[in-house]
Amino acid sequence: MREEDLEAFGEITATSYFEVDARTYQRAWPDPVRRPPGRNAHWMRRTGRALATDPGGCWVAEVDGEVVGGAVSRVRELMWILASFAVRPDQQGRGIGTQLMAAAMHHGRGCLRGMFAASADPGAVRRYRLAGFDLHPQMLLTGVVDRSAIPVVERVREGTAADVELMNSVDRRTRGAAHLDDHDLLLDQFRLVVTDHTTGSGYAYVDDDGVPVLVAATNRRTASGLMWEALASSTPGAQVEVRHITAANAWALDVGLAARLAIYTNGYLCVRQMKPPAPYVHHGSLL
Template structure:
């Protein structure tokens, strides 16, 4: 087995590996009351490759693969943003798990952030992975997710929330630093290309939310809970009564998001862990699954 830096010509193999690994974990751990998990779509796979190519260029020292007989059997993708180390993706071929490959990959990627004050990653509920993160010194904060279709009759009128653009990035980075302790920097380019951006910039509070095609906020940061609530409702207003949505990565310090979900008639479920080092769970904040 060889642990080596990842290259651009590894991207397709890493995408296939992570798609399969994550799907198998979802199949094994998904509660019965939820829909049967589907494997990553071609469009989602292309976005994964785009994000990882970006990380290879900004953080080559944080991207590693495990190779056996010239085949990629594991990968760890991490990035450093200011003084925060972020693990974006981590997987080992199912048939080779339990042989120490994951531990070596994680150790290699963590060296990239050895000077960082904080660390952050989103984990599934897979017991082996969670144990590895705890042994690496991370605190484990249970996450929740909400699902369903929004009850249209309860949607409130939200004032002074506007469409955002690349011209707002300085404001977004400032909000990132205030809520999670580090800016997203060039990662905003990826987010702007994939999602709709909502911005609130008013004397009573500032905030932003990236919203996917279903109307779910996939990343949200704000200076006040009231502003976060307004951004969440404005995002949900774009949802369809025919298409279910999912808002993942909700921690208990962001109970305001659960209140919005309950009012919108969405169901609440457990959903993995937010793993942190050197910091408390960000709030008001909903973190992105890989860009955090």
């Protein structure tokens, strides 16, 4: 993949993911929307950075000189992480995805562990299992936060770039590999809240809607406090959607249920040579 392929591949991921969502979303959910332009800019920045840090993990496939698919992966401290994987819908089912996946996995050949979040696309899930990954169903919590259920949260403060070392150490304890530079991308996009105390430490990145998009902590109590801090910042009366919760993280379900959110399932956390991290809620592409 080259810098000049970014835009074309970005369009392909937006189209392919939207097409999967349209095929697999549940009736009780709002209709899926294609990735909005605001989020496209973040996708471009993240992927552009991956191209700089992990050129060997980023690949596109061309048919007649035109980009028709790609795969973006990173290696962080002996963990291989797949961030984006898509083939244009009219070119799917011809073996292109298999070749892209093989090229991206070659980048992680020195890594024992691997981790990524997968859509519910049966073709993708087939690829991942055949590539040796364990599939852990992901749950999501959705609804309007019951403000009267929000507890007083102690020992949570706003975080800054000065917390990166602390976060990397919590990453190693929970997911077995630090995010390193990826924290810069996350810090640019999200609000950071941190707990750093003798009784537990952890952090959460929170989006503008009050959704915790990444939570890691040394114990469940700390993780729950961070998740409550995020939910408390949601706009009263507005829908929130907390995604990427595995069965290993029942604490997050308990917070969601106390906030009167509903549980659904969607997609999988795919891992290799490791258990699903806990207490942990993974980010969709940086994990």
